[in-house]
Amino acid sequence: MRAYRTVRQSDLPEPEELNWRLAATCRIVSPALFFHPTNERGPKRQKRIHEAKKICSQCPVQRPCRDYALAVREPFGIWGGMSEEDRDRILGRGRGRADNTTERSA
Numbered sequence: 001m002r003a004y005r006t007v008r009q010s011d012l013p014e015p016e017e018l019n020w021r022l023a024a025t026c027r028i029v030s031p032a033l034f035f036h037p038t039n040e041r042g043p044k045r046q047k048r049i050h051e052a053k054k055i056c057s058q059c060p061v062q063r064p065c066r067d068y069a070l071a072v073r074e075p076f077g078i079w080g081g082m083s084e085e086d087r088d089r090i091l092g093r094g095r096g097r098a099d100n101t102t103e104r105s106a
């Protein structure tokens with residue numbers, strides 16, 4: 001079971017702070033690469049995560065994307081080269097893992 005913490009309005013970025021999205025490399029890639037389908041597990045999941053992280057590693061706005069995802073405690077998807085599990089570790093969130101495989105870093 002996932003444990004979520006409420007995000008305070010004061011933690012959210014102002015709209016002008018989100019302009020980095022205009023330069024996001026993932027704007028030209030299918031969102032399916034960055035957000036897992038229901039019950040995706042195992043090697044297929046790890047491959048998708050790895051491919052998404054490779055794109056993030058070449059993205060000119062990886063840092064603001066990463067900062068945003070951590071600030072709003074984004075629960076889903078690949079953001080700033082981080083998977084959901086990466087953010088869980090950084091934020092100290094508990095989460096039931098979809099599988100026991102270890103993901104590869106980009």
Ligand code: SF4
Binds near residue numbers: 024059
């Ligand atoms: S770092 Fe990754 S998720 Fe963030 S904007 Fe760039 S490509 Fe998209």
